Amino acid sequence: MLIQAVLFDLFETLISEWRNGKREKGHMFHEIGLNEELFKKEWHKRLDKRMDGTFSNYRSVLIDILRAQNMPIDLKVLDAAQKQRERVKSLPFEQINEEIIGCLSELKRQGIKIGLISNCTPEEITAWEACTLSQYFDDVIFSYKVKCAKPNPEIYLMACKNLKVEPEKVIFIGDGGSNELFGAEQVGMIPYQATWFLSESRKENINIYPKLTHPSELITIIRGEA
Structure with missing residues (x-):
């Protein structure tokens, strides 16, 4: 089968928020008057509406x-919280893994279309346009903009329509969050779990899909499919 396109997830696939086993604080719950437990509960309750753009920011x-x-x-505290969130979320875009750049460059060289599907909110991708990654992509879909999030089949089919490719000729690469690999498989795509940024426990948490330990493995797979 000739692979026509590769679709990537963003966080923990192309970039990672984790450094030395830690993720920088992105919330100011204490400053706005909430304890951490309550904040996390309320934050999680609003997950779907955050990802589909119901909340503007x-x-x-x-x-x-x-x-x-x-x-x-x-409002002054909330404005400060907004800026803090944007700053923290921009950090992963500052240093892109060279192996990932090499993989994207080779896909371009081979004439493979490259797309992105990310479940995200506006403040999480303020650094995207200025990031090295953005120049490699033929199509980019951010869930909040299209009012639809993974694993909804519509978002995958939207990407295929934009790239003018059939789902069966598309490889989807993601760390597995948001049940995204299942969603890709359901529309006929070929899913692979990107594990290069994942802890051992997260790698094993999703064990029904083939795993990639290095971005370069994707190129080897495509050459075999060509």
Whole structure:
């Protein structure tokens, strides 16, 4: 089978938020008056609406949480929280793994179309346009912009339509979050789990899909499919 396109996930596939086993603090829950446990509970409850663009930005999510708790709203604190969130989320874009760049370059050289599907919110991808990665992509889909998120079949089919390719001739690469590999498989794509940024426990958590330990392995697979 001739592979026509490769679709990538973004976080923990092309970039990683983890450094030396830690992820920098991205929330200011104490500053806005919430304890961590309550904040995480309320944050998770709004996951779907955050990913599908119901909330316009991080600040609007915080306002909704505070209103639900009948708590006072300090707009200056929320503005600071918004800026902090944007700063933290931009960090992973500053240093891109050279193996990933090499893989994308080779895909380009071979004439393979390259697409991105990311479940994300506006503040998470403010650094995308200026990032080295952006120049390699023929199509980019951010869930909040299209009001649809993985694993909904529509978002995968949207990417195929944009790239003018059939799902059966597309490889999908992702770390496996949001049940994205299952979603890709359901529409006929060929899913692979990207494990190069994952801990051992996360690698084993999704064990039904073939795993890639290095980006270069993707090139070997495509050459075999050509």
